[in-house]
Amino acid sequence: ITHTHTHAHSHTCTQTHAHSHAQHVNKQHATEENHSNLMNIQDFSLFSILVVASLVPTMGGPSPPSLALIGPDKAYLNSKDVFQCKSSGLPAPTTYELLKDGNLVATSNILEEDQSTAFTLKISPTSEGSYQCRVATEESIYLSGTLHLQVVIPVSGTTVTSDPDPPTLYEGSRLTLRCVVNKGSHLSYTWFFNRQEVTSSSASPLTPLLLQLVENTLVVETVTAMHAGNYYCMAGTRMETISRFSSSTEVTVKVKVFLSEPQISFTIAKDGLGYHGNVTCMSSRGTPPVTFHLTLDEKEVASAVAKESLVAWFPVAMVPGNFMGMARCRVDSDAQQVTSQPLALEVVPVGGSVTVDIEYLYKMDSKMSAARLQCHLSFGSFPAFSWSLNNSLLPHLSDAASSHALANGGRTLVLTEITQENSGYYLCRARDSYDNASAWVESEPVLVQIIDVTMPTIEVIAIVFCCFVMVTLVGGVACIIWMLNSRREYVGGREQPEPRDRQRHIRLPGTLTIYVTLVDVKKKY
Ligand SMILES: *[C@@H]1O[C@H](CO)[C@@H](O)[C@H](O)[C@H]1NC(C)=O
Ligand SMILES: *[C@@H]1O[C@H](CO)[C@@H](O)[C@H](O)[C@H]1NC(C)=O
Numbered sequence: 001i002t003h004t005h006t007h008a009h010s011h012t013c014t015q016t017h018a019h020s021h022a023q024h025v026n027k028q029h030a031t032e033e034n035h036s037n038l039m040n041i042q043d044f045s046l047f048s049i050l051v052v053a054s055l056v057p058t059m060g061g062p063s064p065p066s067l068a069l070i071g072p073d074k075a076y077l078n079s080k081d082v083f084q085c086k087s088s089g090l091p092a093p094t095t096y097e098l099l100k101d102g103n104l105v106a107t108s109n110i111l112e113e114d115q116s117t118a119f120t121l122k123i124s125p126t127s128e129g130s131y132q133c134r135v136a137t138e139e140s141i142y143l144s145g146t147l148h149l150q151v152v153i154p155v156s157g158t159t160v161t162s163d164p165d166p167p168t169l170y171e172g173s174r175l176t177l178r179c180v181v182n183k184g185s186h187l188s189y190t191w192f193f194n195r196q197e198v199t200s201s202s203a204s205p206l207t208p209l210l211l212q213l214v215e216n217t218l219v220v221e222t223v224t225a226m227h228a229g230n231y232y233c234m235a236g237t238r239m240e241t242i243s244r245f246s247s248s249t250e251v252t253v254k255v256k257v258f259l260s261e262p263q264i265s266f267t268i269a270k271d272g273l274g275y276h277g278n279v280t281c282m283s284s285r286g287t288p289p290v291t292f293h294l295t296l297d298e299k300e301v302a303s304a305v306a307k308e309s310l311v312a313w314f315p316v317a318m319v320p321g322n323f324m325g326m327a328r329c330r331v332d333s334d335a336q337q338v339t340s341q342p343l344a345l346e347v348v349p350v351g352g353s354v355t356v357d358i359e360y361l362y363k364m365d366s367k368m369s370a371a372r373l374q375c376h377l378s379f380g381s382f383p384a385f386s387w388s389l390n391n392s393l394l395p396h397l398s399d400a401a402s403s404h405a406l407a408n409g410g411r412t413l414v415l416t417e418i419t420q421e422n423s424g425y426y427l428c429r430a431r432d433s434y435d436n437a438s439a440w441v442e443s444e445p446v447l448v449q450i451i452d453v454t455m456p457t458i459e460v461i462a463i464v465f466c467c468f469v470m471v472t473l474v475g476g477v478a479c480i481i482w483m484l485n486s487r488r489e490y491v492g493g494r495e496q497p498e499p500r501d502r503q504r505h506i507r508l509p510g511t512l513t514i515y516v517t518l519v520d521v522k523k524k525y
Contacts, residue, residue: 065089069098069133069144074186074239075123076152083147085133086116090142097134099143100127104134127151150186157182158235158246168254170335175223175253179216179233181246189216190234228255259286259310262329262340268318268347268382268434275434277318277345281329283310283338293330296345320347320432349432352378354443356428360451371448373413375428377441384433385410386440390424415448423449 067090071083085096085108096117098106108117121127128151133144163176179189191198191213196205198213206227212219216235220227230252236245266279281292292312293303304312310331318324324345331338354377361370375385387394387406394404394413403422405414415422425445432438 065091065142067133067135067142067144069131069147071131071147071149073148074150074152074237075127076154076239076242076244077123077125079123081121081123083119083121083131083133084116085119085135085144087135087142088115090115090135091137091139095136097136099132099134101129102132123151125151152237152239153183153185154244155181155184155187155236155246158233158248160231160233160248160251162251162253167251168256169223170256171224171258173223175220175227177218177231177233177251177253179218179235179248181235184235184237184246186237187216187235188238191218192232192234194229223253223255225255225257228253256287256333256335257285259290259331259333259336259338260284261338262292262331264327264329264340264343266316266318266327266343266345268320270435275318275320275347277316277324277347279314279316279327279329279343279345281312281314281331281340283331286310286331286333291332293332295328295330296325298326298328316345318345318347320349320435322346346381347434348379348381350377350380350383350430350438350441352380352441354378354428354430354441356426356443356446358446358448368418368450371415371418373415373426373428373446373448375411375413375430375443377430380430380432382433383411383430386429387413388427388429389422391427418448418450 066088068086069083070086072081075081083098085098087096096108096119097104098108098119106119106121108119128149131147131149135142158179158181161178161180163178164173167175167177169175177191179191181187193205198204198206198211198218200213211227212221216233218231218233230250232248232250234245234247236243260283262281262283264279264281266277269276269278279294281294283290288310289305289307290310291303291305292314294301294314294316296316301316302314304314306312312329316324316327326342327345328342329340354375357374357376359372359374360368361372363369373387375387377383387410395402403415403417403419405416406412407414413426413428424447426448427445428443429440431440
């Protein structure tokens with residue numbers, strides 16, 4: 001009831017609008033043909049917004065009488081809705097009539113002095129229209145304002161259609177999802193991504209990503225991997241009393257990633273029968289399944305489908321020391337073909353000479369703290385390294401307590417501290433890693449020991465620097481004096497009298513200034 005009042009106020013505009021509808025109506029025109037629509041007042045249901053359309057008296061009177069029609073502005077098809085006619089200040093009416101688009105649809109005979117009546121309508125597709133209430137008294141006919149009723153078809157059968165269909169697409173392309181209903185009118189749509197509502201608020205999923213929501217359509221202009229997931233939509237009509245919604249089933253959007261350039265590499269192994277090459281082709285990005293192809297000197301020699309991963313291996317013939325050809329990998333997807341850089345299939349056996357570099361590391365207090373030994377090998381594609389100290393092998397796997405560590409595939413030996421126990425002659429050896437029977441190539445032994453090097457202190461450096469500056473000064477002064485002397489000799493050659501103070505008269509720009517300044521500086525010290 002409170003609600004009715006609120007709306008009665010908000011719809012005051014209806015009253016003015018009703019002026020145009022105010023008219024005298026011939027009582028004889030009233031028919032009873034739509035009486036079947038008249039329902040019992042008890043089984044009504046009130047709908048969304050109750051609108052009050054007030055009366056405008058058709059004839060003037062001492063106190064303005066009023067007539068109002070109260071009812072919903074939207075009603076579901078096949079529901080029963082109540083329209084209420086209320087009068088005040090009218091001479092006791094005997095009949096209330098409900099008009100739709102000017103035609104009588106219901107009549108209610110009422111008891112004496114009753115100021116209102118209710119009509120219950122069963123909503124059919126033809127129920128949509130403008131309703132008015134009419135009251136006839138002995139003197140005159142009164143009409144209420146107009147109430148527009150919309151018939152809402154309840155939603156059912158919601159599905160999602162996609163473009164492309166099925167919704168599997170490459171990153172960067174456009175995705176369109178539509179929320180389609182089998183039946184329904186006056187619908188609004190809501191989208192869900194991974195069960196979370198998609199809105200334009202920043203908390204909503206997908207918000208920072210480009211997408212548009214228009215009517216029943218969700219458009220992603222540029223799909224990224226982030227858009228992959230499950231989508232569903234909900235369509236329905238929100239009404240004050242009964243809101244009806246229908247959800248679709250989920251559709252799974254899959255976003256395919258473009259392939260990156262494949263990387264090619266190979267390994268070699270030896271068993272009793274001989275050598276085996278193994279070429280690896282691998283892409284870091286992409287969506288399987290893809291097909292890898294191996295070409296040798298531009299001729300395809302093998303291919304393999306990678307269903308789950310982005311890697312394939314190919315066995316190849318390999319003879320150490322022989323050039324087996326230029327190999328390339330190519331990876332194909334349904335949209336792309338990408339080729340790797342070429343790789344020479346050639347295994348160079350370990351050979352030449354081995355040398356060792358030592359680098360000492362010092363602490364802040366100039367104490368020797370660590371050493372790094374690097375093993376250099378002339379050539380060899382797959383070398384294995386081994387280190388020894390005073391002719392005993394260093395273990396490859398150093399435990400936490402030991403003071404050495406191997407890095408760079410055994411090529412680098414780091415002595416984390418230098419003690420009596422690990423000082424001595426170090427030696428590096430290398431051989432083919434794929435062949436345990438191959439011969440070692442050895443370096444010369446190098447001595448690693450604690451050397452007491454007294455690092456020059458900052459004071460020493462400062463004194464040396466001062467001495468250097470003094471020497472420079474003295475040299476400069478001597479040079480300038482020599483220049484001045486040669487000038488004086490020249491002036492003297494002309495047999496002119498020698499000025500008393502040479503320095504004030506001889507114009508020697510620049511050098512003289514420096515000379516004087518330097519002398520001054522020198523005098524101060
Ligand atoms: C090649 O190497 C890969 C990875 O180590 C291995 O899984 C595969 O079995 C090897 N293939 C051949 C033919 O040796
Ligand atoms: C290795 O030999 C050198 C020279 O003979 C010796 O000074 C050093 O202590 C030895 N180191 C070890 C750990 O035995």
